[in-house]
Amino acid sequence: MAGRMTTKIQAERSREMVFKDNFESLAAEPVCIGPTLHVSLTMRSEIEAISQLVDRLMPLIRISHCVSGDERDVEIALREALANAVLHGNRQDIQKKVRISCCVHPGKELSVVVKDEGSGFDPSCVPDPTAVEKIHSENGRGILLMNALMDDVRFEHGGTEVHLYKRFKPGLG
8 A cells, every 4th residue: 555645845936845645736826836837756666656646736736827728638647747757667666756847837837857776868769659560569659658658758867757847838727
């Protein structure tokens, strides 16, 4: 079972606030939403922890209007990045952690960094899952989805970090 999750929220030019298991009520308080909002989360490397984390982070993303109309795309890409970190990066070792850093620019953009404690990988070596010979392969589909749903996806630090970016598109939502 997933353990307690700690949420750190740091508003630009403001003090850092730490909340334990109180993310939903925090997301409804407009005092925390400013020019830029930083959220840092840590989870254990368990598949079951993914939904709990996403369910805590998505309300903040929705009320910030940083990606109006594209929230579902962000949620799917975030779930894929977390699943890759747990399954492929940390190999479901519950002693290892997945760290998530989310930067919300209300009405402008969103960036999310997912870091695992694995040995990394070379994204250029991941076969194209749409290639005829790989059509039945289970590998590479998460990366394909992240690239399709986000405006920019980058793998850094030897593949132990995935950086997801989504910009606000006026007229959507």
